[in-house]
Amino acid sequence: MTGFVKMLQDTDVLQPVEIGSVRASRTIGRYLSREKLKTSSFLVGLLLVLSYLLVIILFGLVLSEVFPCGSRRREWEYFHGGCYYFATKQVIWQTAKMHCEEKNSSLVVIQDNPEQNFLQSRTRGERYWIGLTDIDAEGEWRWIDGTNYRANFKNWKPGQPSDYNRNEDCAEISALGEWNDENCNTQNFYICEKPLPS
Ligand SMILES: [Ca+2]
Ligand SMILES: [Ca+2]
CATH class of the missing domain: 1.20.5 (Single alpha-helices involved in coiled-coils or other helix-helix interfaces)
Structure with missing residues (x-):
């Protein structure tokens, strides 16, 4: 205390x-x-x-x-330095060409066997326009990017190009992947191609 x-x-x-x-x-x-x-x-x-x-x-x-070809556009698939678009709508060849150009690309130009194999693994039995035509001069096939047709890879189906009815001037990947010439006003799917964005 x-x-x-x-x-x-x-x-x-x-x-x-x-x-x-x-x-x-x-x-x-x-x-x-x-x-x-x-x-x-x-x-x-x-x-x-x-x-x-x-x-x-x-x-x-x-x-x-x-998605090396861009995450926003997942429909573009990458293969060997290029980006490929497989259309889901069927249009005539001229419209297909125009649609690819609107996407800053062009109808596909097939350079070699690996590219051919990649494309036909994706086309799965459907028919797709490619960037090859003899519309300007019959029998003078031209790739739309100027690639030399004569000197480069070809994959025509046996007996094609046939120019059936003298009216087949646009090339398609046919059901088994081989190429066929077809009437350009046929409605087909199509493949666009562009280089990998840098
Ligand atoms: Ca033709
Ligand atoms: Ca044909």
């Missing part, structure tokens, strides 16, 4: 200056805590933003691996 009274007496004799400095140090303490909190919040926010950016970058990298 005597000790307790003495403690109270001791408290009572605290000088105003000492009380003031205690208050000041509490205020500084509170200020520093607030600043620490602000700094922590800032760091957490910064980390969140960085994580978000990292996720976006990683997502972009994964998409560019899975």
Whole structure:
């Protein structure tokens, strides 16, 4: 009891200056805590933003691996440095040519056996227009990109091109993948091709 009274007496004799400095140090303490909190919040926010950016970058990298011809246009398929579009609507050859041009591409030009095999693995027995025609001069087949027809790969079905009824001037990939000349006003699917975007 005597000790307790003495403690109270001791408290009572605290000088105003000492009380003031205690208050000041509490205020500084509170200020520093607030600043620490602000700094922590800032760091957490910064980390969140960085994580978000990292996720976006990683997502972009994964998409560019899975869809090298562009994630927004998943109908474009990648093969050997090129992007290929397999139409889901049937149109005449001229319209097919125009549709490909509207997509900044052209009707497909088939350069070799691997490309032929890729295309026929995707055409699955349906008939698709390709960028080969003798519409300007009968029997003078021309690739629409100027590729030399005579010197390059061909895959005509036996007996084709036949120019049946003297009215077949556009080439298609036929049911088994081989080429056939067909009336250009026939409604067919078509394949567009463009280089891989750089
Ligand atoms: Ca012809
Ligand atoms: Ca034919």
